[in-house]
Amino acid sequence: MAAFKKLIFATGNEGKMEEIRQILSGIDAQILSMKEAGIEKEVAENGTTFEENALQKAFGIAEEVKEKDAVVLADDSGLEIDYLGKEPGIYSARYLGRDTPYSVKNQNLLDRLEGVPRQQRTARFVCAIAAVFPDGTSCVVRETMEGYIGWEIVGEHGFGYDPIFCLDGYECTTAQLDPEVKNQLSHRGKALRAMRDQLMQR
Numbered sequence: 001m002a003a004f005k006k007l008i009f010a011t012g013n014e015g016k017m018e019e020i021r022q023i024l025s026g027i028d029a030q031i032l033s034m035k036e037a038g039i040e041k042e043v044a045e046n047g048t049t050f051e052e053n054a055l056q057k058a059f060g061i062a063e064e065v066k067e068k069d070a071v072v073l074a075d076d077s078g079l080e081i082d083y084l085g086k087e088p089g090i091y092s093a094r095y096l097g098r099d100t101p102y103s104v105k106n107q108n109l110l111d112r113l114e115g116v117p118r119q120q121r122t123a124r125f126v127c128a129i130a131a132v133f134p135d136g137t138s139c140v141v142r143e144t145m146e147g148y149i150g151w152e153i154v155g156e157h158g159f160g161y162d163p164i165f166c167l168d169g170y171e172c173t174t175a176q177l178d179p180e181v182k183n184q185l186s187h188r189g190k191a192l193r194a195m196r197d198q199l200m201q202r
Contacts, residue, residue: 004134004202006030008037010061010074015159019183020073023192027199029071039064050076050090050128051140058130058138068134073195077127077188079161081149083120084112092161106153106164113149121148123165125174127187129195139198143190145174158182 007029009020017033024031034040043060045053057074065072078092088095088109096105113121124147130140146168153163155175162175167185174182183189 004029004069004071006032006037006067006070007199008032008034008039008061008065008070008072010034010043010057010072016188019188020192022183023189024196024199027196034061037065037070045076045090047076047090050078050126051130051142053090054128054130055132055138055140058132062132070134071199072132073129075127075129075188075191077125079123079125079165081109081113081121081123083116083122084109102160102163103153106161109149109161110151110153110164118148121150123147123149125161125165125187127191129188129191131195131198133202141191141194141198143187143194145185145187145190147174 007024009017011017012033012035021031039061041061041064043057045056047053047056053076054074057076058072061074062072078089080086080089096108125145126142128140128142130138132138147166150164150166150173155163155173157177157179158175163173165174166172167174170177
């Protein structure tokens with residue numbers, strides 16, 4: 001029997017919550033967003049890695065949780081492009097400004113890679129998910145989706161950098177993949193399943 005009855009995920013993104021509920025559905029616990037849990041707090045993410053940022057967020061939100069039977073989960077994710085020194089990396093959401101449209105961000109990255117051959121366009125999506133347990137202990141998992149940056153903005157699905165990221169073995173952008181297929185292969189999907197394994201052991 002798990003030592004918790006609630007999972008509170010530090011996000012207000014409904015699309016992300018749908019994916020989270022789907023993948024974590026085998027766990028006998030109520031799964032809530034921050035908003036559903038009545039928590040409104042901005043946590044500074046000033047770590048130097050995805051893992052540090054996810055832990056900062058999870059511990060910051062855990063401070064607001066009054067229940068003794070709740071686990072707080074938080075994630076940090078982004079795109080690493082090897083040719084650009086792993087930019088935009090942990091600054092993926094803030095790259096060129098948090099309010100800058102992704103169409104502008106994506107075109108900027110394509111422009112910076114102009115003339116760079118396929119073998120040097122390697123990239124990956126990274127997702128780290130941290131959990132803070134009722135006893136104050138924590139764990140963090142990290143998963144990736146490997147691929148390369150394409151040459152144009154293509155695809156209607158997904159969001160963010162999906163229209164320029166091509167998945168190894170599929171030769172199309174993740175914005176062209178069926179969402180169900182993407183969830184099976186994605187960095188966040190893999191990280192959620194790895195976290196699910198951790199939670200099932202508690």
